[in-house]
Amino acid sequence: MKAPSPTAARAGLINCHACGQLSRARELPPSHGAACPRCGASLHLRKPNSLARTWALAIAAAILYIPANTLPVMTVVSFGRGEPDTILSGVQTLIAGGMWPLALLVFFASITVPVVKLVGLVYLLLSVHLKSRWRPRDRTALYRLIELIGRWSMIDIFMISILVALVRLGSIATVDPGAGATSFAAVVVLTMLASESFDPRLVWDALEER
C-alpha cells in the first residue's frame, strides 16, 4: 500500500465546501458559526449531521419506492377505455411492442438506477458506521457513480409530462397522470438530496484512526 498522503484535516486546515479555500482551524472561532474568510459560507470539517440526514432521506425514499412502483404512473384512455400503466408495465409494453433498446433504456433509468442508488447509499452508510477500512477508493467511486446516475431516473416523469401535454384528443385518446408518478418523482428527488448530504470523506476517516 502507498504511504498515506498528507490531508488537510491532519494539517489543521478546513476546506470550504463552497469555494475550496483552506482555513486554519485554530485561527477560527471555536464552536459553530465559523465562516469562510473568502466567500462567507459556513465552515465544517465534514458536512454537519451527514449520516443522520442521509439515513432520513434514504429511508423516506425507500418507503415511497413502494407506491412509486405499485400505483399507476399514467392512464392511457382511448375511446372511453382506460389502461393504467405502472413503471414496470410501461417497460413491458415497450418490450411487447418490440422496442428493445428503448425498453432497456427505460428499465435502466427507472428501475435499475433507483435501486442502485438506494442500495448503494445504505451500503455506504453502513460501511461508515462499521468503520470499514475495506477498499475506500472503490467506495468513493461508488459514491461518485450514485451522484452521476441520480438525475437520469427522471426520464419517465418527463415522458409522462410530454404525453399528458400532447395526447389530448377528447374521446379518441387522452393520457392522465397517476399518483405513482408523484411518488416516483419524490423518490428521485429524495435520493438526490440523500447523496448530496452524504460526505464521502467519512469513508476515509476510518483509515485515519489507528
Next chain:
Amino acid sequence: MQVRERARCARCGALLYAHKPDSLERTLALAVTGLILFVLSNVYPLMTFELQGQSQQNVLITGVLQLYAQGMWALAVLVFGVSILAPLLKLAGLLYVLLPLKLGRRPWLLPLAFRALETLDRWAMLEVYMLGVLVAIVKLADIATIVPGVALYSFGALIVVMAAASAALDASVVWEHLEREA
C-alpha cells in the same frame, strides 16, 4: 499550474482542479448563446401530434400546465423547476456573475450568487428531459404522426451549449476575484 494541467485528489482520484484558458470570455459567450436558444426553445412548438385528422401542438411549458390542470401540482412544480426555471437561472446567473467581472466590477452578493449557481447545476436536467421527449416520440410514433418543431432542435443545441458553458467555467477564477478585492 500550467496551461491545461489537472490536479487530482491523492486519495480518491477525484478531479480537484483543471486549468481552463480564457474561462471568463468563453463562458460568457456560451451563456449568451444559451439564453438565445432558451428563448427559441420556449417560444416555438416542440412537436405536433396528429391522429385521425386531429392534431395537437405543444410548447415546452404545456406539459407543466397540463399536469397542473389535472391536479398534479407537485409534479408540475418539479418539472417546471428542473426543465425551465433551473436552466434559465443558471444562464442568467452566469451572466450576472461573469459580465461585471469581465468589466472589472464586482457583482452584488457575488459569493451567494456563485454558490447558488453550483447548486443549480444538479437540478437543471435538460439532457434528461430531452431523452424523455425522445422516449415519448417513439412511443407515440406507432399510433400517430409526430412532426418535430423548431424548439426540438434549438433544445438539442441548448443542451450542448449549456454543457460547454459548464465545462468552460473555471470556478477558481471567480473565487480568486474575491481575494483580490478583499
